[in-house]
Amino acid sequence: MSTLASSPTDSRRLHRSRALATASVLAIATVTGAGAPAAHASATASGAASPATAHRGASSPVVTHTGRKPTGYQVRFRYHDAKAALVRITGSWYFTNPDELSSYTTGPEELLETTGRLPADWRVGDFPVSSPNSSFPNWPVADMTRHRGGDWSYTTPLPSGPFTYSFEVCSDAAGTDCETVADPQNLPWNESHGSVQGTQITSSEVYVPSDPAFGTVDLSYQGPARVQGTLTHTTFPSSTSVPPADEAYVSVYTPPGYDAHRSTPYPTLYMFGGGDNEMEWTTTGDLQNILDNLIATGQVEPMVVVMASDKGETEDYDGFPELTTNVLDTLIPWTESHYDVSADADRRAIAGQGFGGSIAQSMLYNHTDTFGYYGIMSPGSRANFTTPDDSTVTDAQVAAMKTKGIFVSGGYLEPAVTPFGSSHGGHWYHAQAVKALTDLGVPVTPDFVFGGHDMYTWRITIHDFLTRVAFRPTPTS
Structure with missing residues (x-):
């Protein structure tokens, strides 16, 4: 298993310079x-x-x-x-x-x-x-x-x-x-x-x-920045992933000037894709450039971002049991032992799109206290796990969710995504996910844009989640 190592040789082996990354990623x-x-x-x-x-x-x-x-x-x-x-x-x-x-x-x-x-x-x-x-x-x-x-x-x-x-x-x-x-x-x-x-x-x-x-629209926050963070590719222990055996691929973003010995630990954002690989958010998603620009302009604080593969993961009507166990028992402890990040749940955020949006949504309902902020982007409506009926949500869950920063977004043109493609509208479901929370009295930030089920939409909505919700005071904090 490849892990981050303290020796200069291992660091050179595992890290890719962002000078190279900018030229090739975007x-x-x-x-x-x-x-x-x-x-x-x-x-x-x-x-x-x-x-x-x-x-x-x-x-x-x-x-x-x-x-x-x-x-x-x-x-x-x-x-x-x-x-x-x-x-x-x-x-x-x-x-x-x-x-x-x-x-x-x-x-x-x-x-x-x-x-x-x-x-x-x-x-x-x-x-x-x-x-x-x-x-x-x-x-x-x-x-x-x-x-x-x-x-x-x-x-x-x-x-x-x-x-x-x-x-x-x-x-x-x-x-x-x-x-x-x-x-x-x-x-x-x-x-x-x-x-x-x-x-x-x-x-x-x-x-x-x-x-x-x-x-044309000024999307310079999605372009290469002058000062850039670092992308690292490695693996962490995992018994639920597709190959490599007993491991899972993970990409990690550390901000410009990352200090492994900083007295104040960094916040952590855990990102999941649309049932895809660990590279999705740093290639088509352009996340590293968005973060570089937002950090440079002071719109967000420097953070560590962990992007694990969720390809091949399974779900049931209650959520994503194997992946959830892997995140709670392995990925978060691995991250906190390898990076100078906070172990405080209020300094953790989780977000994703499509399949990853449903993962974030299931964590919100089933493991509310694990994260302080939830970015639910374009969750799937035609799958085993969908938005729980309000009648099944306990008072304790509602009380816990009221202390969290919650963001639900999507594109107006989004289809309803299934394993077999799409033939129906999906925006109604994203609006329903907002209504389910507001009917419970849980504050939520909705964000809907003109776009489809693609990275054009999600590059905008991840920007909005980072600048409006993540690591900011919640309505009841």
Whole structure:
């Protein structure tokens, strides 16, 4: 089992420099063209890196400030494979607009459909969402252009924010025998020089700044920051996980200037994904950059974030028994013995999206005193564990929950997620989770945004949880 070690050799073996991580986790890439608009200067002042200072080399995607419609920016993606018969690119850039929706709320049997507009036709107010609307990543796929020497390229305008993309490399021109790969020049932070620590991720990220002249939203808090924390990949003992045997993968974020001997221990945020791997929140989720920027601007205090894999975990009608035991008996003690973090429950928070949101919700109802703050994002409505009926909640549970900081969020366009996909609306269930708490007299902070069941929504809502609820005075404290 790999664990954090105090020796310099082990530290070098287990840690990945965030200088490398920024270049590969969320590439702002090579920025060319017209000078950055004034809004970029203010974003830099608030902690986000400017295009000039964030330049990581010509090998990354090339982000160009064109100053032209529709967004003021375009991105050129590049890939090299002289033997490939066809290379495609898929990216999280279908868009729709609130004024195109039939309604903002849905019942359990309804699903809001999306426009599926491509970037070239982007409009002010558009936000990314898959099309057809689904929990599956239904994003556009396009053929890349072949050049001499086996180079391939694809250029598209994009609005502001992080975007996930991957290449499909095909051995036949018909595109029937293809392999999905990350950008070799922009690899996820846990992969370097042909070596992968933990789960291999087959996608990459690119960040595009905002040009307010074209109405794009300032999402600089999701971009690379000047001062960055550290990401570490390791394992902790676990008898309930998928391989490796008797261990579970975990990614850990420590803030800039982390001091293992600080007299005041750090707070801890435990993050869970959508029934996925330990890398989800630091690749497509962009969490490390969000934290770096919020810490730099003083909006949140420095914290340690623990992101364990929840892939393959099981649930029943009462919750997630095996995972819960693992968290309470192993993960929390392991964290508190390896990092300078507080053992006070009021200095712990738990959050997650989808499957992870249901994990946080089950902890709220079943192990209320373990954490001080609960971020329940897009919990699943069509699963074994769902929001408990108020009649089954005891007075003691209600009294305990009233002392906690509770946050429930989701996207208006979210589908109801099942193991077999999605075909019904999900927003009604997230609203129901809020109502169940308010009917009990338990204070809760709701947060609903225009978005689907994807990381565009959750990058916004994790920002809101961190800045409005986590490690802040609760309504009854």
